[in-house]
Amino acid sequence: MKKHIQYSLCLSLLPIFMSFANEQDSKQKTSGASSYQQEAKIKINTFATQLKGQLQQAIKAGGLISAIDICKVQAPLIANALSTDSWQVARTSLKVRNHNNVADVWEKNTLDEFTIRKEDGQTFKQLKQEQLSLDSYRFMQAIPTGEVCLACHGKNIDENVQKHIKKQYPKDQATGFSKGDIRGAFTLSKAL
Ligand code: HEC
Known part of the structure; x- marks a missing residue:
């Protein structure tokens, strides 16, 4: 009889232990995610x-045309230099200049979602998204189009600048933006 009570007590405590374990587990996951976000x-x-x-x-040293060439070299270099410790650092957009930056499915969905959230009144600071799965952590943060960006991504691009962009990026789609538009996003992933 005593044995039976002990046994059932044990069984009745089991869900409590399990929920405690689950809580610990999910706590660990959130703190893991937020440290990755950091x-x-x-x-x-x-x-x-x-x-x-x-x-x-x-731009200051050599004008817009030489800045295009520098951007072409420097942007991937900086991204690569930051891609350490299983991180991949890049930029993406719904309209890309460099084809290497084309969005994958999750990135495209996130950019579409950013568009809707911005229309709903969210600020650029709020336009971020993270995803934690068993084998990866992903994070995106929207990039605003500022005044300086318009010379190379805007609606009225100087003819010579436009020509040089087309020469370097024949499939360029990254023009026609206005100040305050979502130009694209930083996109990072970490293999876990
Ligand atoms: C001097 C011209 C120039 C200016 C000014 C400029 N960009 Fe770009 N941008 C480029 C070039 C060239 C690339 C392609 C870089 C590459 O090959 O990786 C690019 C690529 C990008 C990309 C990566 C996605 C894609 O289209 O391939 C983003 C995002 C971006 N620019 C945002 C901006 C923002 C935001 C500003 C303003 C703060 C800005 N750019 C100003 C020339 C410019």
Whole structure:
């Protein structure tokens, strides 16, 4: 009889232990995700700051046309330099200049979602998305179109600049943007 009570007590405690274990597990997952998000944000900041610096310096030194060539070399270099520790750092867009930046399915869905969320009034700071699965962590953050971007991504691009872009990127789609549009997004993934 005593044995029976002990046994059933054990059984009745089991769900409590299990839910405790689940809670611990999900706590670990969220704190894992947010520490990955932290890492992703640092990489994005570095990418944005370095590229903006290079771009501004290049425009100042040699004008827009030489800045295009510098962007072509520097953007992938900076992305590669930040792609360490199983991270892949890149940029993407619904309308790309460099074909290597074409969005995959998750990125395209996320960019579509960003468009809707922006129409609903969200700020650029809010336009981020993360996904944690068993084998990867992914993070995207929208990139706003600023005034300086219009010279190479806007509606009225100088004829010579346009010609040079077409020469370097015959399939360029990344024009026609206005200030405040979503130009694209930083997209990062980490293999787990
Ligand atoms: C001097 C011209 C120039 C200016 C100014 C410029 N870009 Fe670009 N942008 C480029 C070029 C060239 C590429 C392709 C880079 C590559 O080959 O990876 C590019 C690519 C991009 C991409 C990657 C997706 C794609 O289309 O391939 C994003 C995102 C982007 N630019 C955002 C911006 C933003 C935001 C600004 C303003 C802060 C800006 N650009 C200003 C020339 C420019």
